[in-house]
Amino acid sequence: MKNYELKMDRYQEEGKEKYLDNYIFEAENHIMNNYDEVMKSSKATCMYCGYSFNPNEFSATIECIPDRDGNKTIHCPNCYCDAILGDKSGYPVTDIYFIARCTRLWFNGYSRLDYIGFSNERIKWVKIEVD
Numbered sequence: 804m805k806n807y808e809l810k811m812d813r814y815q816e817e818g819k820e821k822y823l824d825n826y827i828f829e830a831e832n833h834i835m836n837n838y839d840e841v842m843k844s845s846k847a848t849c850m851y852c853g854y855s856f857n858p859n860e861f862s863a864t865i866e867c868i869p870d871r872d873g874n875k876t877i878h879c880p881n882c883y884c885d886a887i888l889g890d891k892s893g894y895p896v897t898d899i900y901f902i903a904r905c906t907r908l909w910f911n912g913y914s915r916l917d918y919i920g921f922s923n924e925r926i927k928w929v930k931i932e933v934d
């Protein structure tokens with residue numbers, strides 16, 4: 804039993820009735836091979852870190868690695884996680900209750916959103932060298 808509070812606890816609890824588990828797990832089908840869907844969206848959200856953005860503003864730089872079948876999956880411009888949902892998926896990607904349910908069910912409490920909550924601060928990446 805957990806004895807600590809995660810940042811999204813309140814929204815996750817309140818969102819349970821509005822967004823049932825099945826609905827949240829169905830949404831997970833849209834995070835892989837989602838290049839076309841996300842690029843047609845005007846709003847997209849990373850369910851790992853909570854970063855929200857307009858994909859078209861990132862079209863030149865957006866991280867996208869094709870798999871061996873040539874399918875392309877959008878990675879988050881902030882944290883590089885492949886947990887991006889675009890609004891063309893039909894899911895409410897800007898509803899905090901929906902976001903809280905996704906981050907909890909997909910990452911089981913181990914997401915940046917659950918540890919830090921929403922943050923305007925972009926992640927700063929540094930290169931390290933390992934011998």
Ligand SMILES: [Zn+2]
Nearest residue numbers: 849852879882
């Ligand atoms: Zn992210």
